Amino acid sequence: MNTPNALRKLLLAVAIVTAGNVQAAAVVDAPLPVLNLVYSVNYGGIGAGEADVSLKPDPAVGAKAGCYIYETVTRPVGFIKMLFGSPNQVSRFCVEGGVVRSQRFESMLQKDEEQSYVLDFDYTKHQVTDENGLVREIPSEAVDSFALQQAVRLWVAKHATDSSPPIAEFTMVDRKNLTHYQLKLAGRETIKTPAGDFDTIRLERIDNPDKVGRFWLAAERDWMPVKIQTKSGNKPTAVLTLKR
Numbered sequence: 001m002n003t004p005n006a007l008r009k010l011l012l013a014v015a016i017v018t019a020g021n022v023q024a025a026a027v028v029d030a031p032l033p034v035l036n037l038v039y040s041v042n043y044g045g046i047g048a049g050e051a052d053v054s055l056k057p058d059p060a061v062g063a064k065a066g067c068y069i070y071e072t073v074t075r076p077v078g079f080i081k082m083l084f085g086s087p088n089q090v091s092r093f094c095v096e097g098g099v100v101r102s103q104r105f106e107s108m109l110q111k112d113e114e115q116s117y118v119l120d121f122d123y124t125k126h127q128v129t130d131e132n133g134l135v136r137e138i139p140s141e142a143v144d145s146f147a148l149q150q151a152v153r154l155w156v157a158k159h160a161t162d163s164s165p166p167i168a169e170f171t172m173v174d175r176k177n178l179t180h181y182q183l184k185l186a187g188r189e190t191i192k193t194p195a196g197d198f199d200t201i202r203l204e205r206i207d208n209p210d211k212v213g214r215f216w217l218a219a220e221r222d223w224m225p226v227k228i229q230t231k232s233g234n235k236p237t238a239v240l241t242l243k244r
Helices: 003-012 078-084 147-159
Strands: 035-043 046-057 067-076 087-096 099-109 117-122 127-130 135-137 168-173 178-193 196-205 211-218 224-232 238-242
Touching: 035 224, 067 147, 087 147, 099 147, 147 168, 147 196, 147 211, 147 224, 178 211, 178 224, 196 224
Parallel strands: none
Antiparallel strands: 035 046, 035 238, 046 067, 067 087, 087 099, 099 117, 117 127, 127 135, 168 178, 178 196, 196 211, 211 224, 224 238
């Protein structure tokens, strides 16, 4: 993974927070609440800025219920901004029969058009098409890296009280690859953040020993993460913490 791409995923830190079983375990078509959250971003012990995360109904679909726009806008500071610009992402997705279905995903990285891309999903054909017209086959459970975080909320809500919760599995689609992940519910912790103290469930990535992913999700915030910690190989640790 090149450095700008790693930074984009670091700042958003949502690409690794979920499960393919998310879809089947979801509460059928439960409306997702409107969100407006702010996270502080720390990279290698250095403050890297903030990320605004919002979720709202998608007005483009008119009267059709269950479709949303999920967006992150980053505000990097210092040398992070100077070197990499401001990575932003927008996912349009729908929840159909309890299943999260990506419709369109846009990743925008200032100063690097090569790392900016668009994906359009067609589940009837099991295909995704990029901004250049390249078509790839995808499995029926695959979703974009950002809508994936909404899928995990449904999975966690379903399994939060299980005495022996299953391993969560999912498939993520990005510009070039299909990536398969496994996560487990690893425990419960009280996490202190600038937004307050939260009783959380901790998810941990378990499919790749070279990649650390820990995610603390709070029922009080509709199972959105209040803290995220990721690390890949020898790269610095990235931490996102809920600010407000």
